[in-house]
Amino acid sequence: MSEFESKVVLVTGASSGIGAATAKGFSKHGALLSLTGRNEERLAQVADECKKLGAKDVLEVVGDVSKQDDMEKIIKETADKFGEMHVLVNNAGCSEWTLIENFELDKFDRCFNVNVRAVLYLTKLALPYLEKSKGCVVNVSSIASNMYCLPLNIIYTTSKAACDHLTKAAAFELAKNGIRVNAVNPGTVETDILLKVGISKEQNDEIFNQQANLHPLNERNVEVEEVVDAILFLASDKATMITGSCLKVDGGRGLTGQ
Known part of the structure; x- marks a missing residue:
C-alpha cells in the first residue's frame, strides 16, 4: 500500500499544467x-x-487564491469534507x-497575491x-x-525569489511543529502559463523551442511528470529529514546562468 493511500492532499492551481499533473x-x-x-x-x-487513476475521493473547490474569502473557503471545505490534511501543494x-x-x-x-501572499496565507x-x-x-x-534576470520578467522572478525565502523561513519556524516545508524549482516546463498573459500560440511555441537547448542535460525542456516526481518525493517519507530545501528540476540549466 502506498504511503499516500487515503492521505488528504490539497493541490492549488489543479485545473491545468503542473497542478493537474x-x-x-x-x-x-x-x-x-x-x-x-x-x-x-x-x-x-x-x-x-x-x-x-485511483484517487479514493476527490473534492472540487472552484476558487481564486488571490482572494482571501476564496482561500478560506478552500481550507474550510477541505476540512469539512475530510476532517484532516496531510499535504498542501501550493502550485497556483x-x-x-x-x-x-x-x-x-x-x-x-x-502576481504577488498568487505567488507569495496565497502561499503564506x-x-x-x-x-x-x-x-x-x-x-x-x-x-x-x-x-x-535566483538564476537569471530577463527583460519583462522582473515581477515574476522577484515573486519566485520571495517564494523561495518564504519556503525557508516557514520551514525554520514550523520545524518545531513537526511540519516540513520545501519547494521545487523547475526549469522551463511547457504549460499554458504564457498563453494566460496574452502571448500568442506562435510566440509561445517559439519561446519554448528557444528555451530547450538552455538545459544542458539532454538539451530539452523539463517534462511535467519530472516535476511531479520531485513533488511526490518531497511529500513522502523518503524526505523525512528534508525541510527548507528548494529542489531544482532543471536539467542543469541553473548551472549556466541563462
Whole structure:
C-alpha cells in the first residue's frame, strides 16, 4: 500500500499544467484529493481523470487564491469534507510581463497575491491540520528565483525569489511543529502559463523551442511528470529529514546562468 493511500492532499492551481499533473500523480497512490482552481469545467475534467487513476475521493473547490474569502473557503471545505490534511501543494502561479518603464501596480499585486501572499496565507490556514498529521507543504517555485534576470520578467522572478525565502523561513519556524516545508524549482516546463498573459500560440511555441537547448542535460525542456516526481518525493517519507530545501528540476540549466 502506498504511503499516500487515503492521505488528504490539497493541490492549488489543479485545473491545468503542473497542478493537474500533480493531482494525477497523487491519484495513482490512492490519495484523497482536494483540488482547487478557477476554471470549473477544467477542474471537473481533472477530477474525473483522478478518480479513474485511483484517487479514493476527490473534492472540487472552484476558487481564486488571490482572494482571501476564496482561500478560506478552500481550507474550510477541505476540512469539512475530510476532517484532516496531510499535504498542501501550493502550485497556483501567475506570470506578469512588463518593463520597468511600463510597470503598473496592479500587475505587481496580481502576481504577488498568487505567488507569495496565497502561499503564506494558505499555509497559515492549513497549519492546525498539518500540525495534527505532522504533514508537509510543497511550494512550486522556479529556477527563475535566483538564476537569471530577463527583460519583462522582473515581477515574476522577484515573486519566485520571495517564494523561495518564504519556503525557508516557514520551514525554520514550523520545524518545531513537526511540519516540513520545501519547494521545487523547475526549469522551463511547457504549460499554458504564457498563453494566460496574452502571448500568442506562435510566440509561445517559439519561446519554448528557444528555451530547450538552455538545459544542458539532454538539451530539452523539463517534462511535467519530472516535476511531479520531485513533488511526490518531497511529500513522502523518503524526505523525512528534508525541510527548507528548494529542489531544482532543471536539467542543469541553473548551472549556466541563462
